[in-house]
Amino acid sequence: MSEEYPAQEPQGPPLDATELTLQQLVLESQDIRVFLTELAVLASSRLSSAGNTIHSGVTVLRNKRPQAVAASDAAARALDELQNGFGQGPCLTALHQRTTLLVPDLAAETRWSPYVRTAAQHGVSSILAVPLDLAGDAEAVLNLYSGRSNGFSGEDIVAVETFAAQAASSLRLIIRISQLSEARNDLTAAMQSRTVIDMAVGAIMAQNRCDRDTAFSILTRASSTRNVKLREVAATVITSISGEDRITAHFDE
Structure with a gap:
């Protein structure tokens, strides 16, 4: 069965290196899509280990419809688009409920049957979804896929929630910069x-x-x-x- 974790402040130590990296992404990213792609790549590289490659994607809710806007690789994008096509799944549930959601073993999951069955056929065994708190500017979720059952430890969850909180803060900044730039261009x-x-x-x-x-x-x-x-x-x-x-x-x- 899946496990839900109520939204809470990250309890782990500050990830200074990650925070500096995210700040650098804000300075270097040309637009929101570029930033989110770099974010997905960073999440994947930080969590992957020998024998447990993590695929990462970001889904954004636009006009009440989820869109896969960024991914660490083609596999992550395909999995995000697959879930959006079914209109149900752990990542969409985490997005709507704004709650971290872990599916440790897809073989034992009873919800979202059509999607879970298809995701398993694509080699996915566990999923972790963490919403990005954008303070009303938009709605987004960081989606993480592992080919191993129990592919995410408790430490991984804390680390991802800390990372997501830092990423959301950076993303809010880049969204506002983008909005100001668009307003300036419209005025010009x-x-x-x-x-x-x-x-x-x-x-x-x-x-x-x-x-x-x-x-x-x-x-x-x-x-x-x-x-x-x-x-x-x-x-x-x-x-x-x-x-x-x-x-x-x-x-x-």
Whole structure:
């Protein structure tokens, strides 16, 4: 039978080396997917031992649907996608219940029968799933697979929970950095569009000797008639006058 462990603060000593490694990942990762992939690889390498290779994956809940977004290797990704395809399993249960969940021996497990049976056919004998506490920013779970029964010791569980807590803290940071970057890019794109439209309105005013409202009306009517975005029509107007194929605006950082 599987064993559930209530969420609790890690009791093991601080893993200074792991924490420094995670901080380095935050600094080096280009995006969240890259960070999670490095996280899965790190978890796998830290837990694997002679005769007990650990495969690690990360599943994220998006729009209420689980997605396998990162893995230490192809085997881990296949196992995550397999579980997501069935829509049930220990990792998804741990994700929804936000509780660490250990299945020490799949041969003795009675829940999630279709998935467990198929996972066993893929060489999995034990599974450990630890949710990542992202404080409402998202929902994710670290999935660990072993080809051995009782492939995870009590010490392994404490170590993974400590690692997951440190990883979640780093992941919250990188999510917020990503959100700020996306917001900045959206603002820059909006300013770019606004500048191009204003330039086109000015050109139409000069050509037709009309006021701003009339010029803007001419531009929007052309956009509606051609079923083309307003910014694209504005860029076409500027190109026809200046001959420039690429219209850019520059902003001080």
